[in-house]
Amino acid sequence: DTEVTQTPKHLVMGMTNKKSLKCEQHMGHRAMYWYKQKAKKPPELMFVYSYEKLSINESVPSRFSPECPNSSLLNLHLHALQPEDSALYLCASSQQGGETQYFGPGTRLLVL
């Protein structure tokens, strides 16, 4: 089973709202990732968690706050976003060592 799940599938939020994106995997992977993808562009790495600890932050603005409560779950907390943050947010996971990454279906976010 190579399934990564994400909720919600779609999210519309105002610039003053606080919301969270959730990601879950049950493959025993110990590395989890958040990516942002704009239309007609490749995914851009935002954060990497390894063994539930943040290992890479690609200079992401503080209005995005990741959290890894346990080895199966990854959250992305959103606060005071801007319209340009509207995008497809992808979660991925991999075995420790970061070889093959498997992507979830994504959350399509619209910031008004």
Add this chain to the structure above:
Amino acid sequence: QKEVEQNSGPLSVPEGAIASLNCTYSDRGSQSFFWYRQYSGKSPELIMSIYSNGDKEDGRFTAQLNKASQYVSLLIRDSQPSDSATYLCAVKTPSYGKLTFGQGTILTVHP
């Protein structure tokens, strides 16, 4: 020079033909290479991974890697309209766990 480069296309091939997708990378230390397929509005789906020089075949798909030339390709034999998608080449950089993606090649297979 971009780290991973692909022809953006669009690449258009007739049904039944061979589609050839190409990718070059700049970091000679790269060791792991991946092809993802992404349908419009969907997330990337892994098609192939390749780590050693040469060819790797999986059904209608063949990945080819030439580390000396820093070149990786994907061949799709007997192309079907359902293969129409954006194909992303991804290279694992020596820094831990980071995949660098090319811009993607849009493939259209017409009946």
